[in-house]
Amino acid sequence: MEIFRAHVLVCGGTGCTSGGSPRIKALLEEELAKNGLEKEVNLVVTGCHGLCEMGPLVIVYPEGTMYVHVQPEDVSDIVSEHLLKGRIVERLLYKEPVTAERVPHYGDLPFYHKQERLVLRNCGYINPEVIEEYIGRDGYAALAKALAEMTPDEVIQEVLDAGLRGRGGAGFPTGLKWNFCRKAKGEPKYIVCNGDEGDPGAFMDRSILEGDPHRVLEGMAIGAYAIGASKAVIYVRAEYPLAVRRLHLAVKKAEEMGLLGDNILGTDFSLHIDIKEGAGAFVCGEETALLASIMGQRGMPWPRPPFPAVSGLWGKPTNINNVETWANIPDIILRGADWFASMGTEKCKGTKVFALTGNVQNTGLVEVPMGISMREIIYDIGGGVPNGKKFKAVQIGGPSGGCLPESQLDLGVDYESLTGAGAIMGSGGLVVMDEDTCIVDVARFFLSFTRAESCGKCTPCREGIMRMLEILDRISAGEGRMEDLDLLEKTAHIIQDTSLCGLGQTAPNPILSTLRYFRDEYVAHIKDQRCPAGVCTALLTYYIKPELCRGCTACTKVCPTGAITGERKAVHVIDPEKCIKCGACAERCPFDAIVQA
């Protein structure tokens, strides 16, 4: 057995990979060899650490020193200073934005203080491509325990007692779902892992699949044992090439070791897992559409009943859970329902992973106990809104979710309270928006997304979303009418009530929540013909402040339409008829004389 005195962990998540971490890893290898350290120092590529904003990340153990924004030219310093001489490379440490102090230790970062990393426990710690490392962290011990000591009914009871609810968004109790499928008649039974993560700005499932794929496989194996399934499918987006590759590798390794396949661990339980790549349609996150897609049909939902638990894949009983749900299972079995239920709120147990993006200091992946307030997530973990801007709203739950204002920030995060506030938990996307965001524009953005992604099968969703989008276009073009607001609300409720699947039923949420919390802004667009955030170009006019203009003619040179006229050294004017409001002149003006009105 090899013993290393140091472990250098290079983040191999998608964020850090696109930031250049493979090059960093190759250079580290070279430098280590050059210094004769390759037998002493273990180089490990891990999954995502969550702090993607600061990537590429390199962490050196046993000290736990975290280096951020590591560039190729920094590698030789890390090796010659830290690994050879034991001196920390100060300039590469994380700098606390408020106190400007350098934080040497990974665990001391404020980003991690309020987090409770269970599902992400191994992400950024183990090499996801080496099954032994997962096993060394108690991996597959839960499966072994279930197979050796528990009956399928006991496994289901444990999951029920834990109070685990579906992490895909709707929050249906997982144990109940399993029980339906277990009791359903038909052979073989299937289980499916839903990895069709489609919300703009969400990457929870991707990071879990990339950083700790065996955790998902183990969860599925336990579920299959409890339900009595012998076949499983993982449906994952083809746009996640790294996750797809690591899943294939993980399944292969697990089969080689007898942890998947026939007669798992010498018992008579067998499970075969297939991986199906989806083409990235948002509607395929809906379970019946997903099943249709697996069967080679167009990704369209079917009316339920029959529920998949009764008649799903190939007409057989099928149980579908989301990636994060499956990833929660091993710990529940290994550490018990009581342990799991001790976290979270009365109705929502455990933790939730969120992808924190938008106008926030620390964009990245966070895992928090249920019930924590949005304020804590955005300010204490996320570090607040950057560049001294004011917070305006947070979109939670993606295009199906809602937009919550400052006044709702102290809300505890759980399924019921979010639904009450007009948003949804969703799969866990959190997009933070600052004061420069126009709410009408945001609603338009999400609606144009759902319009494009609607499969077109049912009328309310196909036609209704289109009509709502037309109204929003009208409002942002300055042609809105006050009756439009009532019409929007009425249409939204009809779509909610009558759509076939979750896509249509939740698509009006961004409209309804923004109308509820930011009605003033809609009114400003309609009545005052004004976009308060200065985003909707039709409602903008640029003009030149005569007292500031020096007649330098810089603006006339950049104006693409020749809308600005004026003599040299004399005050210039903009012709509003010709102006296309591109803002190029305002950016170019050295005297800040050109302003929006």
Add this chain to the structure above:
Amino acid sequence: MTGKLRSLDDLRRLRNETKRTMQDRVGSEIKIIVGMGTCGIAAGAREVMTAILEELAKRNLSVNVLQTGCIGMCQQEPLMDVVRPGEGRITYGNVTPRDVPRIIGQHVVNGQIVEDLVIGRTD
């Protein structure tokens, strides 16, 4: 590559093995620190380091092996410090790979300082 796991015991055995390798990522209470400045390396700190890692592997011990730069006692290099929880930091000087098993066996494992090699202690 590990072979096929045929029983729960197989899994348990593999887990314990890997746990040991990965433990160094957590940090241990006991630390060994080797002077790896230019002077230390010139005096043979690299060979001492290798000997330490070999000895720890042989005895299956979980100890953090750290390195440090020059502390100014270049004539005494290679320097090797042992820190046990609640005890002071003991510095051994002019350490050769041959001394390593003795220091680890006596001091790291049993807590008895190898007096003849000690050149300094700090609390």
